[in-house]
Structures are given as structure tokens and as C-alpha cells.
Amino acid sequence: MNRTTALLVIDVQTGIVEGTSDQQPVYQKESLLQTIQALIDRARRRSIPVLYVQDVDVKAAGEEAFAIHPALQPAPDEPVILKKATDSFHGTDLHDQLQALGIDHLVIVGCKTEYCVDSACRKATTLGYDVTLVHDGHSTTGNAALRAEQIIAHHNTCLHGLSNLDPFIIVRPAKEDVFVPIHDSYR
Template sequence: MIRKTALLVIDAQTGIIEDPSNGPVHNPAGLIQTIQHVLTEARQRSIPVLYVQDLDVAEAGEEAFAIHPAIAPLPDEPVVLKRATDSFHGTTLHEQLQANGINHLVIVGCKTEYCIDSACRKATTLGYDVTLVRDGHSTSDSAVLSGEQIIAHHNTCLHGLGNLEPFILVRHSQENVFEPTHDSYR
């Protein structure tokens, strides 16, 4: 099967990455650097980039609501607005991906245990193979686990998780994440 890839940047908003009320996400500078690297690779390869922006982070127009300026979309890159943790629920994301023939998603962004987890899992039930960038997602500490522990846990439990045929691979940003290797495991 021929794979057509898109990069999905989820909730990489200033109010999440730098959130002073809940503490910033784990290693915010490293997260931004990784997402910048992945964005550069995608854009150089003409891979479609789509952003998802959470409407519940802050009011539109506020700095906290904005996608972090260091990793902001280019004018031609679509931004999908959502209210649920699931980036596909009540949005046009699936339709936009289908219209472009996408069947492999590379995912980066925030927050690991909520929106990243939900998007990865839902994508597989919609027929997408997923590559989650190991060092390209983050979250803040919870009452039970540090952000670093949550990230490590999800990297472990999501790697290899599948629904029917499509499944998730977790790969480091220094690998060729845009070249899906899923078929070599089938």
C-alpha cells in the first residue's frame, strides 16, 4: 500500500506549553526544539501540516490561546478548532485528511495523557497508521506522576497499540518519522 503522510500538531498552544497555573509542560524548550525540527523536515519534504487548537485553553485572541509562536503555522497550513480531547470529535479533521488521501499520521504536541493519547487511539480506529514522535509530545506533572513519567508511560503503552489493522509506532525525532515502517511489522 502506498502511504501518504501528514504531520498533526496538537494543542501546541502557549497556555499549555508555558502554563503558569499548572506548571509548564515537562521540558518545554526541548519540546519546542523537537517540534521545530519535525516541522522543518515536513515542510522541506512538502508533507502536509495540520494544527489542532483547543478552544478550552483560553479565549480566542489571548496569548494563552495562540499556537506557540516558535512553532506557529504557515498561512497555508490549516488549523482545526476542537472542544473535546479527541481531535476528530466534532471537527473536520478526518474529512480534511481523507480529502488529501492521508493514511499515515505523524503526531506531536500536548498533553500526552489527554489529547495526544486520544488522537493516536482514535486515528487507528479511523484507519490511519500513526507515528507518535517519542520526544515530540509533553505534559505537566499530575498529582501522582511527573510529566516525564507520564510521557515515558505513554511511549511504552502506545507503541504497537493497534485497532484491527492500523497501529501506532513510537519513534524518536532523529529517525525518519515521515517514512512509515508499519508494513514491515505486518
């Protein structure tokens, strides 16, 4: 089956990646930025659509913490979808934009693993998208119960193979050709 892929870059805002006065930076931020930038570059070279999601609750628009990280700036023709919920699809036109592009496979990267990345992966499958979550392309901060690396490892494990009806999530490292879905080989 021929698939049409898009790269979805979630909440890579300066205040999340770099942290703020009251919040730590995400785990291994330098490595995360390099991985996501390399994937964005690969997608652009192959004319794969890149869509960004930006959380309006991070900080006020116009503040540095609200802005998409300078290392990961969208190109002028790449959509930036503003969201209020952890779910990138809720109350936004993300699904409509993806449908207009004929997308049926999403490669997902971004922040934070247990909130917005997890929500987007799960919701995407219920909307009919196969999802490739990039193993080393998402990050978070630790909390009172778990260190950041434990949260990331847990989500890489529990989301791999998660299905809702037919579409499902596969977790793959960025070094693989994540833009070519392998879901059909498991069906």
C-alpha cells in the same frame, strides 16, 4: 505499500507549553519546541502536509495563552482545526481534511500526552490511519500520581504497538525519518 503522510501538531498553545498563572509549563518545554519545530521544517521541505489542532478551552480566542506558540506558527496555507474535546477528531472536520489529502499515515506531536495526544493516536487508528507517535515530540505536566516524565514514558510504552483492527501506533524518536512509515514491515 505506498503511504501518504501528514504531520499533526496538537495543542501547542502558549498557555499549555509555557504554562499560566495556575498551571506549570510542560516538561522540557525548550526541547519539545525544538523537536517539533525541526519536524515541521522537515515536513515543509518535503511538502508533507502540516495540520494544527487548537483547543478552544485553553483560554478565550485572542488571549496570548490561546494562541499557537510563537515558535511553532502555522504557515498561511496550513489548516488549524479548532476542537472542544480531547479527541481531535470529535466534532471537527479533521478526518475529512485528511481524507481529502489522501492521508493514511499520521505523525503526531504536541500536548498534553495523557489527554489530547493519547486520544488522537487511539482515535486515528479506529479511523484507519497508521500512527507514528514521536517519542520526544510530546509532553505534559505532572499530576498528583505521576511526574511528567513518568506519564510520557508510560504512554511511549503503552501506545507502541497498540492496534485497533489493522492500523496501529509505532513510537519512534524524532531523529529517525518518522515521515516514512515502517508499519508494513511488522504486518
